[in-house]
Amino acid sequence: MRHAVSTAPLDAFGYTDPLGRVELREALARYLTRARGLRTRADNIVVCSGAAEGLRLVATALVETGVREVAVEEFGLPAQRGTLTRAGLATPAIALDAGGADISALDGSPNLGAVLLTPSHQFPLGVALHPDRRAAVVDWARRRGAIIIEDDHDGEFRYDRTPVGALQGLGPRHVIYMGTASKSLAPGLRVGWLVVPDHMVEVVVRQKGETEENVGFVNQLAMAEFIDSGAYDRHIRTMRSQYRRRREQLIEAITQRTPGSPDVAIVGLPAGLHVLLTRPGRLVSADAGRPAWKRLAVEPLDLFRHPCSTSDLDGVVVGFASPSPSAWPGALDALVGLLQ
């Protein structure tokens, strides 16, 4: 960032391209093609200040193009449902199982104009969308002229195999892809990105307020250089191994220290920055405010449940990315202590 400040071109201080700095959009196009299997060019990338702003732009753009209903997974971020609702969109739920979202249900809802999915790693259940369903949802969008909003919040963090490519690669004309540096790098950067089909770029950008981009140029130029230098790839590899170890330690601690207990089960793929513990016994989220947690995020699954969900799944969602390395052992102890 110091280098970006020192070397920024003069025009970076002014009003620039509402899509975002071209340096960053070109770096992202190369990175997303290489690392996430996207099919895109810089012209299809819209820089935004994070996934929240990205979804807001998408939601109001969809409304402007006549969409009235966007299906969402029956468990997901309530803030995302709120963003869609505030834009004036209805958000019917689609069921989840071990193969991810039940894509076959989409055909039964003739008013749907879009669906919001977390195909690589469902949040919060932790499953991946089955390959047949990946093909089916792209086929649905193609047949119906609908949009798939792909939230690839932690797609780089798969621990058992090479990450599955983004769904966008299967149907770039039907998918709006959302990515963010908030999980892979740091939320304080306020850098996220949308990858938008040609025919939607103009309407999405217009939602920014017609004339402005929303992200400071230093962060954009720094991120562009970070990607192009290879430092971002190295950072992802380093963090992938750290998060894998944390996840293994978390599971080991729980299985060893609650021996034979039927009270805890862990759901989801070896991936991402969170695990879902089902049947968590007396672990309740009220405990999560305790200092011992050291920024472990512990939330009841109910917080993420769609009001119309009929699932009887219960549990707590534990996000393990935020504690500092020195705080991690203590945070793990505090969590496991409560499970016993």
Add this chain to the structure above:
Amino acid sequence: MRHAVSTAPLDAFGYTDPLGRVELREALARYLTRARGLRTRADNIVVCSGAAEGLRLVATALVETGVREVAVEEFGLPAQRGTLTRAGLATPAIALDAGGADISALDGSPNLGAVLLTPSHQFPLGVALHPDRRAAVVDWARRRGAIIIEDDHDGEFRYDRTPVGALQGLGPRHVIYMGTASKSLAPGLRVGWLVVPDHMVEVVVRQKGETEENVGFVNQLAMAEFIDSGAYDRHIRTMRSQYRRRREQLIEAITQRTPGSPDVAIVGLPAGLHVLLTRPGRLVSADAGRPAWKRLAVEPLDLFRHPCSTSDLDGVVVGFASPSPSAWPGALDALVGLLQ
């Protein structure tokens, strides 16, 4: 900015206060109290990525509180009207004269929930809101429980006297004040601010997407330090004298080089970063794309006219802030050449 990068606290990299960094909000509270006569504390300041995002937050917050109509001045930024319209608000026009917006007209519109004004320096006509009308609009807002949105886009730049204080100082419970570093410093920073009455802070912040702020921490911390060190005040003083000189040179060039011509008149206070030329003869905005303009902004007044305006005023609006110092004389020559 280099210093801000080097000294940023660790928590700045994470999700922080959705209102914005407290360092910046405290610096702004002190600055706005001192320089613009606001009555505010850091708790009432919401950092945003510029005036466009600020107005979007205000517009959707007003809708959420039940507002359906926001009056706007009969000349103003079409992007601002667009932001209000997209949020679902009707935008009836109020007339302008030498005393600014005709505040007495507000009482005739019982459905108004708010009014958007540029009281210190009307954009684009360049007049100031008359002191009696300043009091009257605050009184109207108080009686009706309405909100005044004060766009203080260039309030620091008054050349004939100390700038008039912000309207917010007359009625902090009824005014949402919008400010930006885009005109005083640089658009590329993407730093703006709202000053919001206590009872509206929560609903305004919620429009950001509930959990996130939108501005990178480096820009916020750099801006905070820039203000607190006194460098921002010095910068404003320097730019005020540069812009005053440009405005004088522009007027002098026009009056000297179009002698006795009834074709050009200059409207508006000695203030701000633009002048309105009425009866501009054969100067048309199509000329503005010429390289000789060197980033002079020349726009027909019609571009800013509300569809329901009954004014017969005509002219072109010339923004003179953007040309570099070395490009300025050539840009001025090109403009005046066309007026002759």
